Amino acid sequence: MKIVVCIKQVPGSNRVSFDPITHNLVREGMAGRMNPFDENAIEAAVRLREQVGGEVVLLSMGPDATKETLHDGMAMGADSAYLLSSRAFAGSDTLATGYILAQAIRKIGAIDLILFGRQAVDADTGQVGPIVATELDLPQATFAEKIQPLDAQHVVVNRDLGAVTQTVQLTLPAVITVRAEANQPRYESPVAIQQSLTKPLTTWTDQDLTLDASRIGQAGSPTIVRKVYAPEPTTRAAKPLPQDPKEAAKALLDILQAQGLL
Amino acid sequence: MITKDALWIVAEFEGTRIAPVTLQLLTKARAIANGRTVAAVLLETPAQTGEETLAQYGPDEIIVAQDEAFQNASDRTQAEQLTALIKANQPNTILFGATPEGRSLAPRVQDQLETGLTADCLDFYYEQDLLVAVKPSYGDNVMCEIVCPDRRPQMASVRPNTFAAKKATGAARIERVDATAAADSACVMQKTAVKIAATTSLSGARKIIALGRGANKDAVIEGVRKVADKLGASVGVSRPLTDRPDFTAEQQIGQSGVTVSPDLILNLGISGAVQYQVGMSSSKLVISVNRDSKAPIMVQSDYVWTGDAAALVAALQDLL
Numbered sequence: 001m002k003i004v005v006c007i008k009q010v011p012g013s014n015r016v017s018f019d020p021i022t023h024n025l026v027r028e029g030m031a032g033r034m035n036p037f038d039e040n041a042i043e044a045a046v047r048l049r050e051q052v053g054g055e056v057v058l059l060s061m062g063p064d065a066t067k068e069t070l071h072d073g074m075a076m077g078a079d080s081a082y083l084l085s086s087r088a089f090a091g092s093d094t095l096a097t098g099y100i101l102a103q104a105i106r107k108i109g110a111i112d113l114i115l116f117g118r119q120a121v122d123a124d125t126g127q128v129g130p131i132v133a134t135e136l137d138l139p140q141a142t143f144a145e146k147i148q149p150l151d152a153q154h155v156v157v158n159r160d161l162g163a164v165t166q167t168v169q170l171t172l173p174a175v176i177t178v179r180a181e182a183n184q185p186r187y188e189s190p191v192a193i194q195q196s197l198t199k200p201l202t203t204w205t206d207q208d209l210t211l212d213a214s215r216i217g218q219a220g221s222p223t224i225v226r227k228v229y230a231p232e233p234t235t236r237a238a239k240p241l242p243q244d245p246k247e248a249a250k251a252l253l254d255i256l257q258a259q260g261l262l
Numbered sequence: 263m264i265t266k267d268a269l270w271i272v273a274e275f276e277g278t279r280i281a282p283v284t285l286q287l288l289t290k291a292r293a294i295a296n297g298r299t300v301a302a303v304l305l306e307t308p309a310q311t312g313e314e315t316l317a318q319y320g321p322d323e324i325i326v327a328q329d330e331a332f333q334n335a336s337d338r339t340q341a342e343q344l345t346a347l348i349k350a351n352q353p354n355t356i357l358f359g360a361t362p363e364g365r366s367l368a369p370r371v372q373d374q375l376e377t378g379l380t381a382d383c384l385d386f387y388y389e390q391d392l393l394v395a396v397k398p399s400y401g402d403n404v405m406c407e408i409v410c411p412d413r414r415p416q417m418a419s420v421r422p423n424t425f426a427a428k429k430a431t432g433a434a435r436i437e438r439v440d441a442t443a444a445a446d447s448a449c450v451m452q453k454t455a456v457k458i459a460a461t462t463s464l465s466g467a468r469k470i471i472a473l474g475r476g477a478n479k480d481a482v483i484e485g486v487r488k489v490a491d492k493l494g495a496s497v498g499v500s501r502p503l504t505d506r507p508d509f510t511a512e513q514q515i516g517q518s519g520v521t522v523s524p525d526l527i528l529n530l531g532i533s534g535a536v537q538y539q540v541g542m543s544s545s546k547l548v549i550s551v552n553r554d555s556k557a558p559i560m561v562q563s564d565y566v567w568t569g570d571a572a573a574l575v576a577a578l579q580d581l582l
């Protein structure tokens with residue numbers, strides 16, 4: 001089974017602050033790391049390869065520093081990696097990102113399964129997986145908590161959709177997005193880290209892919225993030241109840257009574 | 263005739279009923295429509311219909327495609343049907359519930375239409391024709407405003423329980439359309455089950471008593487359960503309490519738990535971290551108890567009591 005796992009490098013920390021003068025976003029812990037859900041996707045892919053054979057190929061679009069994250073992924077057991085890096089990709093929203101990844105997957109070729117994390121923890125959209133599936137006209141199972149190979153053409157996936165759970169049988173090739181509950185990603189052993197340095201990592205620019213220029217980067221991105229700000233804590237009246245607990249409890253029940261809540 | 267340039271809500275079933283978020287979105291859409299037609303669009307089967315419920319929440323139109331093929335339909339089948347309807351009727355705006363299902367369908371539709379989609383919004387409004395969608399990012403630590411100026415339709419998914427649903431009068435016009443999408447042989451549903459816990463859970467509760475680390479004592483929790491029983495309230499928790507065997511993630515309020523918007527929430531021993539606050543900030547009446555008068559939760563509350571949560575719970579038990 002030839003599996004592509006799409007991974008995203010995200011900021012090292014979600015703790016962000018704002019420059020009081022420029023109002024720009026200041027990210028603490030600037031060093032990037034792998035999107036945590038993508039570790040679950042890699043783990044799922046490596047386990048499938050252990051069960052049925054095949055290969056696990058990583059794919060990421062991002063700046064040159066993303067190579068580190070790709071090496072981490074190879075240390076987790078992936079066999080090879082592709083980095084898509086070009087100024088022409090800058091400013092891509094989910095639609096442009098999904099299109100570019102899909103074109104790269106076409107070029108890699110002969111893929112049985114494409115795995116994604118359920119969402120990236122920075123922008124938090126979870127849209128890229130279904131967009132890639134649609135670009136390639138493939139079936140999908142999002143929010144997977146279990147993936148079982150059935151035969152050369154099929155996998156069975158358990159989806160947890162919050163209010164309902166589903167078991168679906170997908171005909172390959174197919175797209176799956178993976179929940180954290182799916183598995184416990186393995187630690188990278190020193191040997192595995194050593195080996196990852198000799199695994200093939202290929203960089204492709206926009207010149208290496210067949211791309212419609214109107215569908216990539218800013219031109220291909222219909223959404224604009226026009227403002228980023230710290231959430232206003234909603235402030236309310238904070239009227240104090242009487243100090244004595246018995247009186248406070250009585251006052252509280254009176255308020256509920258007055259508002260028709262008893 | 264289906265009205266062009268309308269504001270569409272994509273209706274969703276949750277188990278056997280229309281998902282609460284669909285009704286919440288209808289109410290909110292009516293409030294901001296400013297003369298624009300509000301339509302609900304529903305894919306249903308002959309065995310399970312939803313237009314009766316939708317009509318009670320005041321859409322101008324309900325667009326119904328009924329077909330056996332929508333029984334356990336794949337994301338691809340549903341997205342193809344929605345895309346066909348959208349291409350034929352050119353709505354201005356399309357909103358989905360940001361449920362796992364909505365978040366799986368919406369980007370498939372987005373890609374087929376090559377337009378913009380903002381994920382998991384907490385608010386949205388129009389500036390003339392432009393939909394401004396307000397969404398949290400970086401684990402709810404940041405808010406951003408996202409717009410789609412040049413392409414239509416403009417699309418967003420909206421977090422459940424951010425707005426209250428209200429029934430409305432007025433007759434909805436029902437437009438029945440032919441289903442055109444075929445069943446998907448590459449994605450076959452083998453089994454589906456409704457999770458009981460999720461449907462009896464907090465998200466629809468009208469009254470909630472929420473417990474935090476400052477109320478993490480067996481005796482207090484027992485007292486709270488009794489008070490909750492008397493008040494007809496559900497019990498929720500902040501994240502630290504999900505480590506206890508008697509609470510699960512399904513009772514957790516907040517960013518990585520459920521969002522609630524009850525008429526009343528009584529917070530006991532909760533500090534009010536931003537990840538907690540986003541899960542309950544649209545509650546109508548917020549009362550908080552904390553022994554620290556400067557805890558962030560206090561300024562997020564209509565009424566506050568500074569003191570030991572155990573003492574207040576005991577006093578409430580005595581009175582009820």
Ligand SMILES: Cc1cc2nc3c(=O)[nH]c(=O)nc-3n(C[C@H](O)[C@H](O)[C@H](O)COP(=O)(O)OP(=O)(O)OC[C@H]3O[C@@H](n4cnc5c(N)ncnc54)[C@H](O)[C@@H]3O)c2cc1C
Pocket residue numbers: 005006007008009035037038041059060061062092093094095097101115116117118119120121122123124125126127128129223225378379380381397399400406408
């Ligand atoms: C604050 C903020 C808010 C944003 N909101 C929106 C929005 O509402 N709508 C919108 O269209 N765009 C939005 N964007 C742009 C969006 O972040 C980028 O398009 C990004 O490249 C992909 O989206 P995501 O991070 O949401 O990924 P998700 O769709 O959440 O990622 C899901 C999975 O897709 C894969 N994946 C994602 N990105 C890559 C990549 N670069 N390389 C390889 N695999 C990848 C991973 O497997 C990942 O787990 C926003 C950006 C910012 C900074």
Ligand SMILES: Cc1cc2nc3c(=O)[nH]c(=O)nc-3n(C[C@H](O)[C@H](O)[C@H](O)COP(=O)(O)OP(=O)(O)OC[C@H]3O[C@@H](n4cnc5c(N)ncnc54)[C@H](O)[C@@H]3O)c2cc1C
Pocket residue numbers: 401473474475476477499500501502503514515516517518519520530531532533534535536537538541551552553554557569570571572
């Ligand atoms: C990505 C991410 C997602 C998260 N998601 C969530 C989420 O969904 N939900 C969530 O709740 N948290 C979430 N958190 C954790 C969140 O940041 C806080 O750590 C958490 O909400 C704190 O819970 P708490 O208020 O109960 O505890 P604490 O912050 O420890 O507060 C306890 C409070 O109780 C008060 N207190 C102590 N003793 C008493 C007493 N005897 N009587 C009265 N008051 C007393 C204290 O003064 C204090 O204010 C998330 C964090 C991250 C990073």
